[in-house]
Amino acid sequence: MSFLAEREQLATRLGFILVSAGCAVGLGNVWRFPYITGRYGGAIFVLFYVIFLMVMGLPIMVCEYSMGRASRRNLAGAMLTLEPAGTKWHIYGYVGVLGNLILMMFYTTVSGWGMAYIYYSAAGRLSGLTPQEVGAFFNSFISNVPEVTIWMALTVVLGFMVCSIGLQAGVERASKVLMSGLFLLLIVLIVRSVTLPGAEKGLAFYLKPDFSKLNWEAVYAAMSQAFFSLSLGIGSMTIFGSYLSKDRALMGESIYVIFFGALSALMSGLV
Template structure:
């Protein structure tokens, strides 16, 4: 099958393909599943009231995250290109939509500049737990241990480098033999570990209080701040707006519609987040720990929980293995987009792109590492902030919402790719169709919601 786009003949057969539908779903879900599910979702749920917050979050996943994901997959499959190439190929002649395509690819790079550091924390804590480095420490000492670790630049550099090397080496093996196969293994291991950890957590004495908090909604706890937090979490958890999903759409066959495939990805991403909550909330309530303790929940609060638990060294090790699996699936997926960009635009081989990528990403990630130690004097947003906060701000508060807004406008506006082209691509194949009746919502309502997230994010961040 041949598509003619902007006088360029794109032979679908020449584009790498994922080996199976399951592979596409797991790789795409692996990109979405990451620290946002395991790190951010539990503490933000704990902060905003538990089950009632989760219900609002699920609603926003459907009305906000799902349509944008279909846009990304459609753009990728129609163009058979990375984000920059996709917008260049699909835009009307003379327009400049592709400018954001290159900014989005840079967004993937900036995301990995701090994500690899935090992924390294997970790898390090797997070792620390297994070696018993945290077992005999008091709660105060556990907090001091984390502070000492992240300020130790050589150690942090080593663990960051390990995350970078693992990610690019997997990608260098190939799309099917590397990215798809390894992601299947990581995702399978992730589910098994979660099931084991859930069984242990819900059988702890006092766990029923955590289950009630997490599963029994109390809507009196909801306020507008909680609603916005749910909307924001639903938006950010899927990593939409910088083409991380688009690249896997470019590897997808036209046998099935994109709405159905997107639903499966959203379900898997949500399932992991909900299962992570079933691990964390019963354990926190069983040991009287604040589940809304903020970002320190994973690396400071939970180690204290494991220290109080019989067999805690084993359970702590398993938890951080699970955390590492979740973060590495995202690292591998985003690295694949960066590699695809160099292969599409610069005609590099996969091996060349991977090996150069290791060096470039290692150097690019050093500012985040050094920001906790030698460069800690650089506080971009005031006292207590570090380089990671700046990089996260660029991606999470700017490129993700702005990119998603551009994607929606690109797929609905007559000045972009246009609704007719989008809906035709989205509904090609067998399976559930994307409702054509949503054109008004996609064109007028969804952009307003995204704009609200962008503005409210600024207000919340700077206040």
């Protein structure tokens, strides 16, 4: 009980929303959503995506938040604490923790790529290269195992440093800065993208509904994208819910997080 009483909480509502949105907003929104939208009919795919966000994503997010807040623990601890007597839900909790560890192997590697690209761009290594030359540079970079490992290790160290500072001073503050920077960057890139020659064709491809591509595969893709882009089902939102105070409405917090996730996806499509 003393552990639960001393557990740190996020300082502000905005901090909680941005921390949760920071987990939800990732490759699923920035990378996967734009191309899959174009592949499955543009605006008609977006419509089904939004429907699945509200019909399936919202209730599942509320459930994950409620589990975290009720138990004040991570997914494994929540399952162990809340499971009915005689049931084995805690086994899924351990599987979820293992899944998160495997997922972090992927994200820390890709984040290392991102930091490497920032460095090489600032050093001028990518300036003046054709798309083919950039592709060759990338293939050469990822085949250099020692270098990729160093950038991945740097990502892990930075993550540990932020977490070691604390929930409010570290994670919450970093999320506010990084999420604000992300949306500012997206706005700048959108302005640049829509003012390029031929941008109207790209906008039509992205936003004009193409009903000929509407099939069950497109509907399934919209449903899976809704789960992927909100990081649902792996316990991430359970962890954030464990830091949520009792005076916050779970439905309201979930709607805000889903809004920011969907907004980032739509903005990335414009880019």
